[in-house]
Amino acid sequence: MKWLVLLGLVAFSECIVKIPLTRVQIIRKTRSEKKMLNNFLKEHAYSLYLTSSPGSNITTHPLRNIQDMIYMGNITIGTPPQEFQVAFDTASADLWVPSVFCTSPTCASHVMFRHLESSTFRLIRKTFGIVYGSGRMKGVVGRDTVRIGDLVSIDQQFGLSMEQSGFEELPFDGVLGLSYPNMSFMGGIPIFDNLRNQGAISEPVFAFYLSKSKPEGSVVMFGGVDKSYYQGTLNWVPLIQARTWRVHMDRISMNRRTIACSGGCEALLDTGTSLIQGPRSLVNNTLRLIGATPRGSKHYISCSAVNTLPSIDFTINGINYPLPAQAYTIKDSRGNCYIGIREDSVSKSTEMWTLGDVFLRQYFSVYDRGNDRIGLAKAV
Template sequence: MKTTLLAFVAILGMCSATVVQHKLIYRESPKMQMMRRGEWGAYVQHKAALRDANPAVFASAPQNVNDFGDVEYLGNITIGTPPQQFIVVLDTGSANLWVPGSNCDGTCKGKSEFDSSKSTTFKKNGQSWQIQYESGSAKGIMGVDTVAFGGASEQQLLVPSTTFGIASHISSNFKNDAAEGILGLAFTSLAVDGVTPPLINAINKKILDQPLFTVFLEHKGTAKNVGGGVFTYGAVDTTNCGPVIAYQPLSSATYYQFVADGFKLGSYSNNKKSQVISDTGSSLIGGPSAVINGFAQALGAKYHSDDDAYYLPCSTSKGTLDITIGGNVYSIEPVNYILDVGMGDTCVFAAFSFDFGGFGPSWIFGDPFIRQYCNIYDIGQQRIGFAKSLQPSSK
């Protein structure tokens, strides 16, 4: 009888762990929309003016990887009991969850707002928080409640007793965006105020089958607010991704940061080892200006300082952008690094220059890389894996 009871408890424990697939919504990034309308140059100048006017604020920004004007992939979550639904950025480049609150000022108008009085599982925290991103900010108080990855009508990953931010004010960049909040998926060490991120909380509670998740992003198209891929929590996605090519150890468990050995595009190559992060919160690839300019020259792309962007003919064909990681070469096809934003025969090179000033990663691998290769974020073993993305057209 004792043996039978122990076996039952063991089976119950196994069944309590789970794998959840979180469906994504694709929508064109605000950056691409503004480029098409000819408004991006003015926005770039506006951002520069804000930085010049508030140098101390931006110098200490803890989330300076993220410019959420680049975001293209969103997902639904719910908070509370009964569930209140929000559409958020699923972001591996930050580590905090926040959504607008019912006490938010006019900046949250038109967005869903969390009402703590309507949740039977809500617990007060009361600690204030403020996050400054590269292109926006938010502030408010913290609360504790059940957070569920996925929409109310979808399979959900339920994470009880999760601390999250309830925004009382958001900057205009977020006010005008389709997303209502941000769900950070990076490590606790990156979180503002040391808050345990929701996914780390799920892992600590042993809710998932495995302490990892896989990201599959579909190739972008012209449609908006349509299915854009899936995040699989607790398992390697073998439906949308091919066999794992290799895992690379993380060099820093803050962002998902690792080492790349070299880069090549057309006639240009660079073999300097570099610190890189995988960031689902960016629709582009960012890197040192010398390398990005070398790529652009090899492509024949022209830099426009007003827009801070590289333009080239959509018909440009210079082969793949090759990245060497751990001795393996990962090739990004032109469909993923040359973006058609609806400007006739003119397209955009999906790259930008940035400088971390000698601190932090020197490259950001955003959607062009993740669309080409599924990324497996192995939190438990502090490593990242790559598998060929099986796009619908090639399945």
């Protein structure tokens, strides 16, 4: 994961919780309700048929789009609830927030978790560290009640940062990881798995709709899929391994000519990365074909020329996902346009691309843990 800012149980089959995530509502689920749900799911293999009726249990809170670079939403931790803004990240699996234990100056500019003010907090005497593309943190592990909208995860393991760097200019307080458990640096049960185990969601699936050029409208939904956020049908892509949200990509082309991923490569769908990232030589070749001019860490193009630039086609599982120039160019705070494609600073043994928000704004994405696959469709 890399931030490139300079970086209800009412109807079992339709329990969809959409979390655009700012305000928090709390529901309680009894043990008997959880047992009923677990029994139901064992007897009925879930079938994710992508509908949501007006009467379904849907909760929506706005996920904030910060200049098309970061999407973050509110969660609460503790009793009484303490509110935090977190980045929802499909490339990591841990939840952490700043804490009063933190000695780094950057923590003072964010909301810090005050463990002594929560009656349900438990400290686990275990430390951990995570290195991201834009920063790093070290922390200690604790447990408490975590709420994401209507979803309540009881006794959830999370990290309390003690040291962190590289997050000074980033607007969110912490990170909520949505990858597989094997990606956890804390070694515990991630929040999505905990919600699933506790019967808070009826289907092991979540999905993202990311708004374009406006702060409101973005949604992350848990437990099902609302088809009003995409056009046509969802195309399902199997994961390379049931360990990360990584799929096989056939090629990347422009004007019907392959420009990268020749012979196939890997692609990670990452909501925690702002841009599209790839190997240096292939990225540089793509930027040269577009006609972009380097300026600092970015490559710029005349805004008046954007409408004349070709689309870039990402072919995944035999299906083309075109990205028009209007989608892969971004206007900065000074009104200049740059290309939302950047070289990956970490070299890898195999060719891998990270399809971040530049791609995910164009394509609604569904993350299906029950079948270890990703669904993609044109976003509305």
